[in-house]
Amino acid sequence: MTIGEAAGRLRRRRVSSAELTAAALARIERLNPPLNAFITVTAEMATARAREADKELAAGRDRGPLHGIPVAAKDLFWTRGVRTTAGSRIFENFVPQSDAAVVERLEAAGAVPLGKLNMHELAYGVTSYNPHYGPVRNPWDTSRSPGGSSGGAGAAVAAGMIYAAVGSDTGGSIRIPAAFCGVVGLKPTYGRVSRFGAIPLGYSLDHVGPLAGSVRDSALVLNAIAGYDRRDPSCSRYPVVDYVPEEGCSIRGLRVGFPENFYLERLHPDVELAVRGAVARAGSLGAEIRPIRVPDIEALNAVGRVILLAEASAALEPHLGDRGRFGADVLALLDQGRLLPATDYIQAQRLRRQIQHEFEGLWSQVDCLFAPTTPDVVPRIGETVVHLGGQDEDVRLATTRLVRGINVLGFPALSIPCGLNGSGMPIGLQIIGPAFGEDLILRAGAALEDGGVGIPPCPVKT
Amino acid sequence: MRDWQAIARGLGLEAAATEAVTAPLEALEREFRPLAADLPAELEPALEFRAGEPE
Numbered sequence: 473m474t475i476g477e478a479a480g481r482l483r484r485r486r487v488s489s490a491e492l493t494a495a496a497l498a499r500i501e502r503l504n505p506p507l508n509a510f511i512t513v514t515a516e517m518a519t520a521r522a523r524e525a526d527k528e529l530a531a532g533r534d535r536g537p538l539h540g541i542p543v544a545a546k547d548l549f550w551t552r553g554v555r556t557t558a559g560s561r562i563f564e565n566f567v568p569q570s571d572a573a574v575v576e577r578l579e580a581a582g583a584v585p586l587g588k589l590n591m592h593e594l595a596y597g598v599t600s601y602n603p604h605y606g607p608v609r610n611p612w613d614t615s616r617s618p619g620g621s622s623g624g625a626g627a628a629v630a631a632g633m634i635y636a637a638v639g640s641d642t643g644g645s646i647r648i649p650a651a652f653c654g655v656v657g658l659k660p661t662y663g664r665v666s667r668f669g670a671i672p673l674g675y676s677l678d679h680v681g682p683l684a685g686s687v688r689d690s691a692l693v694l695n696a697i698a699g700y701d702r703r704d705p706s707c708s709r710y711p712v713v714d715y716v717p718e719e720g721c722s723i724r725g726l727r728v729g730f731p732e733n734f735y736l737e738r739l740h741p742d743v744e745l746a747v748r749g750a751v752a753r754a755g756s757l758g759a760e761i762r763p764i765r766v767p768d769i770e771a772l773n774a775v776g777r778v779i780l781l782a783e784a785s786a787a788l789e790p791h792l793g794d795r796g797r798f799g800a801d802v803l804a805l806l807d808q809g810r811l812l813p814a815t816d817y818i819q820a821q822r823l824r825r826q827i828q829h830e831f832e833g834l835w836s837q838v839d840c841l842f843a844p845t846t847p848d849v850v851p852r853i854g855e856t857v858v859h860l861g862g863q864d865e866d867v868r869l870a871t872t873r874l875v876r877g878i879n880v881l882g883f884p885a886l887s888i889p890c891g892l893n894g895s896g897m898p899i900g901l902q903i904i905g906p907a908f909g910e911d912l913i914l915r916a917g918a919a920l921e922d923g924g925v926g927i928p929p930c931p932v933k934t
Numbered sequence: 935m936r937d938w939q940a941i942a943r944g945l946g947l948e949a950a951a952t953e954a955v956t957a958p959l960e961a962l963e964r965e966f967r968p969l970a971a972d973l974p975a976e977l978e979p980a981l982e983f984r985a986g987e988p989e
Contacts, residue, residue: 771969774966774969775966778966804954804955807954807955808955808958810945811942811945816966816970818979821979821980821981822973823969823970825978825980
């Protein structure tokens, strides 16, 4: 059931928020032991909040489509009075005194938070193989990774534990788990959603956004969380619009750029097949498919890695004296960041501006880009190397190869499911738009979804 | 190329931890160094600072 459907049933009194919440908590109780998607479940608070939501609706106070809907937040968003670990031992006893901006906004919209979602330690990785809170498992196949770093969010939405989640994306951490778990994930434009109260990883790369079961559900969450917040210095005053695509929305005449370079190199054949199928469907729905050459994304990825190494090590430096409290992979990255000279960071920020200028020309030729979200199929838990295009490639570098650069540029990007591979695992299509073009990419995604691009519901194999 | 091993030792990293740190940095430097080699001097970094801009 989508948020839209649940919201309709709530208003017709066919179901109550208390019933939706009880069903979700029962599903979490059954499925969380094998999937490990939640670090903390706030059942009592959720039950009380749901009853309150029902009372409000009965009294005619309707906060909108998320009113009474069970959701959850990645465990790096501050939650007042509820432990917020960031998947790390550093924060294992951290109980914030206030809520993150997105948590505040979800609650103001009437959503019912069910708890805190497991993740890759400190959001610094893509597998959600967490050494402190246990690995998150993919509900399509528990021997496989859900992706990360918002792996708990992807797994929980795919398994039907919650209707939507908020995650963070510094180098693909919303879009990767969305692709691997077969759900929709949106990384909004940098500055569109407040980062206040999100434990930082890369100050100029961190984005906050939704994961949900459909494009329109993602848009409903974006409607609730988007907008200016003076507590986040990067937050934009650019006007917020209604992001929910109308029923029967059209992409006739939409100029879809389909990159001839970079994005189709070293792909798993199943990924290429599924993405080409989605592009063809867009064409048959009236979009104008334009082959296009994109600026140097390989360079952009190198720039992104330098910036992230430096920013993450700066953010976490106060904790680096206690090395035993970090997982080995995260500690190695933090050490790399400490070794980088300041000149590399500045050079990377100069290259960032140069490539940003190059992209400006691209948006005069096309309205959006279609590309795969990840080049590989879903890795098994613990796998560190994938074989693509005749080469062995580190799982982290391969998995972030098609997503990281977009964080450097701050553009919005959506991942929607577009097929299953030979092993029955989901594949993601990435739709990238110009800054503050969330409405456009959501419309494109919804039109594809309406047009039959998608996958069957997750069978939840535990 | 920088001597990342020496830099790591200078930072006090234990020898056992050094390889996991220096090998990725060497690979990244091979990619990154040529990109940054010929930037025009007037190209400003994409860093933002506002001197007390009113709300």
